[in-house]
Amino acid sequence: MAATRFHALPGFRITLGYTLAYLSLIVLLPITAVFLKTTSLSLAEFVEVVSAPRVVASYKLSFGMSLAAAAINAVFGLMLAWVLVRYSFFGKRLVDALVDLPFALPTAVAGIALTALYAGNGWLGQYLAPLGIQIAFKPPGVLVALVFIGLPFVVRTVQPVLEDLDTELEEAATSLGADRWQTFRHVILPVMLPALLTGFALAFARAVGEYGSVIFIAGNIPMVSEITPLMIITKLEQYDYAGATAIATVMLFISFALLLVINGLQAWTFKCTGRDR
Amino acid sequence: MSHATTLRWRADKAARFESRAATCEAPAIKWVLVTASLAFFTLFLLMPLAAVFVEAFAKGWRTCIAALSDPDALSAVRLTLIAAAISVPLNLVFGVAAAWSIAKFEFRGKHVLITLIDLPFSVSPVIAGLIYVLVFGAQGWLGSWLSDHDIKIIFAVPGIVLATVFVTFPFVARELIPVMQAQGREEEEAAVVLGANGWQTFRHVTLPNIKWGLLYGVILTNARAMGEFGAVSVVSGHIRGLTNTLPLHVEILYSEYQFSAAFAAASLLAALALVTLCIKTWVEHRAARAWDNTGTITS
Numbered sequence: 001m002a003a004t005r006f007h008a009l010p011g012f013r014i015t016l017g018y019t020l021a022y023l024s025l026i027v028l029l030p031i032t033a034v035f036l037k038t039t040s041l042s043l044a045e046f047v048e049v050v051s052a053p054r055v056v057a058s059y060k061l062s063f064g065m066s067l068a069a070a071a072i073n074a075v076f077g078l079m080l081a082w083v084l085v086r087y088s089f090f091g092k093r094l095v096d097a098l099v100d101l102p103f104a105l106p107t108a109v110a111g112i113a114l115t116a117l118y119a120g121n122g123w124l125g126q127y128l129a130p131l132g133i134q135i136a137f138k139p140p141g142v143l144v145a146l147v148f149i150g151l152p153f154v155v156r157t158v159q160p161v162l163e164d165l166d167t168e169l170e171e172a173a174t175s176l177g178a179d180r181w182q183t184f185r186h187v188i189l190p191v192m193l194p195a196l197l198t199g200f201a202l203a204f205a206r207a208v209g210e211y212g213s214v215i216f217i218a219g220n221i222p223m224v225s226e227i228t229p230l231m232i233i234t235k236l237e238q239y240d241y242a243g244a245t246a247i248a249t250v251m252l253f254i255s256f257a258l259l260l261v262i263n264g265l266q267a268w269t270f271k272c273t274g275r276d277r
Numbered sequence: 278m279s280h281a282t283t284l285r286w287r288a289d290k291a292a293r294f295e296s297r298a299a300t301c302e303a304p305a306i307k308w309v310l311v312t313a314s315l316a317f318f319t320l321f322l323l324m325p326l327a328a329v330f331v332e333a334f335a336k337g338w339r340t341c342i343a344a345l346s347d348p349d350a351l352s353a354v355r356l357t358l359i360a361a362a363i364s365v366p367l368n369l370v371f372g373v374a375a376a377w378s379i380a381k382f383e384f385r386g387k388h389v390l391i392t393l394i395d396l397p398f399s400v401s402p403v404i405a406g407l408i409y410v411l412v413f414g415a416q417g418w419l420g421s422w423l424s425d426h427d428i429k430i431i432f433a434v435p436g437i438v439l440a441t442v443f444v445t446f447p448f449v450a451r452e453l454i455p456v457m458q459a460q461g462r463e464e465e466e467a468a469v470v471l472g473a474n475g476w477q478t479f480r481h482v483t484l485p486n487i488k489w490g491l492l493y494g495v496i497l498t499n500a501r502a503m504g505e506f507g508a509v510s511v512v513s514g515h516i517r518g519l520t521n522t523l524p525l526h527v528e529i530l531y532s533e534y535q536f537s538a539a540f541a542a543a544s545l546l547a548a549l550a551l552v553t554l555c556i557k558t559w560v561e562h563r564a565a566r567a568w569d570n571t572g573t574i575t576s
Contacts, residue, residue: 008469009462009465009475010475011377011378011475011479012378015375015378016378018374019379019390020390022374023393027396030443031408034407034408037411076314079310079313080314083310083311083314086294086295086300087294087311088292091315095314098322098323098326099318099322100557104504104549104551104554105325105326105504105546105547106504106546107504107506108504108527108528109504109524109543109547110325112527112539112540113326113329113543113547116332116540117328123324144321148321167294209399211507211510212506212510216531229403232401232407241410245407245411248404248407251404255400258399259392263392
């Protein structure tokens with residue numbers, strides 16, 4: 001309890017007051033509108049909207065593909081981070097800088113670029129089509145877009161932890177007779193695990209809500225390749241505001257749950273590595 | 278707080294790892310890992326980027342220039358610049374205020390506040406647009422009042438600006454909070470004791486310490502503001518020449534099968550992304566040097 005503590009520095013009330021006012025106006029009040037609008041539906045109507053077969057199919061696609069994309073990113077993101085921290089090779093600085101491309105490149109641009117690559121006549125699609133593999137305009141297209149979007153989350157979460165790792169730990173393991181794989185498996189990986197899971201969760205959370213890059217490549221076939229955010233847009237275009245809001249409510253609850261999980265994972269990361277204290 | 282895009286002190290320690298037997302792998306393993314990583318990097322990052330520019334110039338320079346000098350394209354560029362020019366300063370002021378109160382003072386509920394500031398990043402862009410439709414739209418909370426007074430927000434420029442402000446809300450604050458926390462408050466307290474007022478303290482003591490973090494946050498805010506698609510798409514109404522931002526313009530051209538024109542507009546945005554990454558790398562470099570010189574980094 002430090003309620004009456006004397007502040008030597010000026011500006012506490014005005015900056016905190018401004019922060020709270022701006023946060024409430026831009027973020028909190030409008031989000032409340034979602035929950036209030038949802039109450040205009042009865043419980044039965046709400047359940048009917050959010051469990052309609054087409055909507056359920058979109059949950060399966062969104063969550064399934066987001067999980068798969070986050071898993072792929074966890075593997076390759078860890079590998080990229082490892083390579084960037086541990087090895088010197090030609091072009092490393094360029095690779096390091098371009099890892100953030102998905103943060104900087106507008107999602108619509110990413111969407112049409114990936115579609116151009118993976119369409120049946122695209123750079124990569126033309127080689128996959130004879131093998132019977134279709135990516136663009138099919139569910140795998142969603143996966144490709146979500147892998148692109150999520151990659152930097154894993155790399156940039158894992159990289160700093162890897163950089164701060166003490167070499168003494170590995171030297172101790174080696175001097176005790178562990179081979180390189182055992183050292184990685186039993187010494188390095190346990191320290192990395194919280195950061196890796198945080199990166200996985202961040203990539204997953206981003207993928208679930210992603211819209212711009214996915215809609216171009218997904219093909220948006222009802223029951224097959226429609227993502228949940230697209231269902232909200234579809235309802236809005238039919239002026240079904242209550243329906244759109246009901247689906248948005250489901251997504252918001254999932255986002256809040258993920259936010260709590262991510263906060264927990266980050267706290268765990270700091271505890272394991274002693275960083276950011 | 279750890280975020281995927283936080284400015285941090287970096288040094289290449291690869292040589293240190295590679296020079297010791299206990300911390301490096303066999304050359305063959307290194308080769309496999311580097312090759313696999315570069316293949317993944319090329320497939321998922323380099324090729325999409327290259328595709329944008331190749332497709333943009335596929336039908337020659339003239340088509341590309343013609344697509345970019347189209348009046349609708351120019352008005353889309355103008356609206357994109359307006360949205361960024363309003364949302365960046367707004368979120369800059371907010372970010373500084375939020376970071377000052379959170380980093381320099383102790384109060385209850387601080388962690389809740391930090392989580393709430395991060396909220397716009399966890400919300401789908403589509404929902405970010407939807408919430409403003411629910412408040413300002415024709416059937417929204419303020420809808421009838423706004424139409425009585427002939428004020429248009431949704432399907433007009435103010436809605437686009439609001440949606441952009443929402444999606445870029447946390448960037449500056451989340452950059453500055455860790456930087457200011459690491460800095461502590463001793464320097465500011467010394468300035469106040471020596472007679473500086475609040476503004477002088479901020480201007481001459483705090484600002485030099487946070488300038489790289491501030492610039493970093495502004496670059497990220499600007500990149501997202503100019504590139505946002507989902508949220509803006511919901512509130513824009515897609516009125517050509519009036520409420521189309523550049524990313525929306527790309528979508529319209531693309532859905533009309535004007536692929537060369539769509540990629541020409543997209544190449545402008547991709548170039549912006551590359552400029553953003555260059556400035557970002559330069560800021561990281563300068564910040565690392567500043568930290569090396571002063572030695573005031575907590576890692």
